[in-house]
Every structure is written in C-alpha cells, then in structure tokens.
Amino acid sequence: MTIFLWIVFGIIAVLLLLVASMRPNQPSRSRFEVARLAGKGDAVAVRDEARYQVFDDIMTLQRIVSALLMVVVIVMSVIQLGWLFGVIVAVIVVLEYPVIARLPIITVYGQKIYDHIEPYLLRFTHRFPRVFAALRARSIILDPPAITSKEELQHSIAAMTRGITTDEKRLVTHSLSFGSRLVSEVMTPKSMIATVDGKELLGPLALDELHKTGHSRFPVIENDIDHIVGILHIQDLLVATAKKTPTATQAMEQKVFYIREDQTVGHALNAFIRTHHHLFIVVNEYRETVGVVSLEDVMEALLGREIVDEFDAHDDLRKVAERNPHGNNIPQRHADV
Structure with a gap:
C-alpha cells in the first residue's frame, strides 16, 4: 500500500x-x-x-x-x-x-x-x-501584440483619447488610407464639369460667365465632353492684351493629361508633381471622360478636410452631383432597374 x-x-x-x-x-x-x-x-x-x-x-x-x-x-x-x-x-x-x-x-x-x-x-x-x-478574481491583462495591418493602426489611432488632437488623428488616418484610395473617389463627376466649346469666342461676356463658375481651368471640348482638346486657363485671358477676341481653341493649352479612374490618388499626386500641372482628365477603361481631378482634390484626400476658398460655390461637388441638379436621365416616365 x-x-x-x-x-x-x-x-x-x-x-x-x-x-x-x-x-x-x-x-x-x-x-x-x-x-x-x-x-x-x-x-x-x-x-x-x-x-x-x-x-x-x-x-x-x-x-x-x-x-x-x-x-x-x-x-x-x-x-x-x-x-x-x-x-x-x-x-x-x-x-x-x-x-x-x-x-x-x-x-x-x-x-x-x-x-x-x-x-x-x-x-x-x-x-x-x-x-x-x-x-475569476480579475481579468488577465494580455501583453499587447504588435500591430500587423494598416487598418489596425488606423483603429488604434482613432481610439486614442490623449496625446493627439482631433486634427492630428484625422491627418494620420487619412494619410494611412491615402495610397489605397482611388481617383474615382475624389474626382469631380462628369455632370459637374464646366467646359468650353473650342469654337466659342472669349469676349467679355464669355469671360464673365467663366469667372462666375469659380474655376480657373476649363476643359476645351470638340463636339462633346469625350473629345477634350485642351485646357483653358482663365488667368491668362484676364491679362491678355490681344486686340482680336480669340476662340477657346486659340487661347487654350494644348497639352492635356489623362488619368484612369481606377488609379490611386497616390499615383495622381506623383503625376501632379512630375508634370507640374494642376488638372487631369479622368477616363474609364474605354477612354470615355468620367470626371476631372485637381491637385486640390488630391490634397483634400491627404489632409482629410475640405479646402474651400472664396471662389468655391460648393464645398463638395460630388454631393452636389448626387442631387442631380441638371436633371440627367430623369424623363417623366422613367424607372431605375
């Protein structure tokens, strides 16, 4: 025993x-x-x-x-x-x-x-x-594991209550997602683009109408918006001294830069820096115009806040476009399927 x-x-x-x-x-x-x-x-x-x-x-x-x-x-x-x-x-x-x-x-x-x-x-x-x-007498405190993804880091920053201001949190979180956001998310939609016909004479009345839009650059089109032939800079016209009234084709800059809607805003920012231009035409896979994106749009995506100046008629043109102010494709007897 x-x-x-x-x-x-x-x-x-x-x-x-x-x-x-x-x-x-x-x-x-x-x-x-x-x-x-x-x-x-x-x-x-x-x-x-x-x-x-x-x-x-x-x-x-x-x-x-x-x-x-x-x-x-x-x-x-x-x-x-x-x-x-x-x-x-x-x-x-x-x-x-x-x-x-x-x-x-x-x-x-x-x-x-x-x-x-x-x-x-x-x-x-x-x-x-x-x-x-x-x-159980008390909860076991686990050692915090290392952060292993961008989404987790964003969540951790958003949950912080001390040591960082609201503006700093917004800047950091938007900076982390900046590289993965697409141009289609920040561009001005096609329905809100102000264009100029290439044959239009840029007299005082035309210039006044362009100035009222609050924009400084305008795509110049030939027949329709899917045929953009140049970019018109309104500042150049305001200081022009030519005696003869030019057409938009004569006054425009012929160099036009295009970017795909499925490319990232990080790619767009690099392209803006490389080309020294401030406005790109956004196209789809069939090279149809779907919008325009500016350097301002890209910087807003990076900073996480709207950059609104005294010439902006609207804070967010995408939200305006969603309201369909031009009444696009809404006849009396219409149905969405």
Whole structure:
C-alpha cells in the first residue's frame, strides 16, 4: 500500500509540474485585427478569437487545477512522512515547483500536452462561462501584440483619447488610407464639369460667365465632353492684351493629361508633381471622360478636410452631383432597374 501511495504521489507531483509549465496560447494579433480577419473567414483568426474570449477562464482553470494538485501533494506528503517531515517536504515542494516547472524538458512536454488538449479546454470553458466568471478574481491583462495591418493602426489611432488632437488623428488616418484610395473617389463627376466649346469666342461676356463658375481651368471640348482638346486657363485671358477676341481653341493649352479612374490618388499626386500641372482628365477603361481631378482634390484626400476658398460655390461637388441638379436621365416616365 505504501509503494502504491508513493507512486500516486509521484504521478501527482509530475502532473503538478506539467500543469504549472503550461502556457495558454496567446494570440499574436490584437483583438481588433483578430475580429477583422475572423469576419473574413480566416480559420486561424476564428481560433484566436475563441482564445481571446476564454483566455481568462483558461488561466483560472490552470490555477484551480494547480491548487488542487498542490493540496493533494501536501496531504499525501503528511500522510506518508508524518507531520514534521511531511510539512517540510510540502514547504519545499511549494517553494521549488515553480522553478522546476520552468526547466526546458518540463516546459516542452507541458506545452505539447496543452496544445493537444486546448480544443477540449476551449469547449469546456465556453460551456460554463458563469462558473468561471464567478471563480475569476480579475481579468488577465494580455501583453499587447504588435500591430500587423494598416487598418489596425488606423483603429488604434482613432481610439486614442490623449496625446493627439482631433486634427492630428484625422491627418494620420487619412494619410494611412491615402495610397489605397482611388481617383474615382475624389474626382469631380462628369455632370459637374464646366467646359468650353473650342469654337466659342472669349469676349467679355464669355469671360464673365467663366469667372462666375469659380474655376480657373476649363476643359476645351470638340463636339462633346469625350473629345477634350485642351485646357483653358482663365488667368491668362484676364491679362491678355490681344486686340482680336480669340476662340477657346486659340487661347487654350494644348497639352492635356489623362488619368484612369481606377488609379490611386497616390499615383495622381506623383503625376501632379512630375508634370507640374494642376488638372487631369479622368477616363474609364474605354477612354470615355468620367470626371476631372485637381491637385486640390488630391490634397483634400491627404489632409482629410475640405479646402474651400472664396471662389468655391460648393464645398463638395460630388454631393452636389448626387442631387442631380441638371436633371440627367430623369424623363417623366422613367424607372431605375
């Protein structure tokens, strides 16, 4: 009987060391990133999300099992060795088992066992959340994982309440998304473009009408807006000294720059810097005009705020276009399908 009890004592002592050496797997990504990827169906993120939900309960379970095994070790040592030597052995075990549990040979086997039983532990703790909530004294604070995505960094900055102003947060978050935004998101839509026919005479009345628009550059068209032949700069006309009234074709700049609507605003900014121009014609894959984008549009996307001067009739031409002020394609009997 004594030999059997010593064998049981040894088994329980080994179990105590293995349980103490186990380290519940902590997700390497933050809660936000895990939730974001789990929403996309990432299998690893779904498992990490389950770990986050019950991490405190797993730690609580480890403490409970360790405490129970410790009690059994103390009781058996007292039974086997008597009060004096039993207490001495129990004190030595209590003091030394955390140190022994950190030995490499113990931690390797302990972690292998934990990895094997982790799915069962997750299901067990999920099944009894109230029990573990009652047993848990406090929430375990996990070490914050490193930020692993641009979206996570934006979320972290947006959640900051100290050390950064609202304007600074807006600037940083828009700067992070700047490179991935498309030209189609910031351009002035086709319906809001003010154009000039190439044959139009630029007399005082025409110049007055152009000035009232608040724009300084106008696409010059030939027949329709899908045939832009130049860019008219109104400032050049205001200081012109020619005696003969020119046409828009004669006064325009013939160099026209085009950009695809599916290119990024980062690409557009680089193109503005490279070409020293402030206005690009935006086209689709069939080279049809869909809008115009200016350097001002790109800078607004970078700064996250509208740049409105005294000549702007509207803060946001895209919102105006959505209201369809020109009544495009809305006959009396029309239907959207």
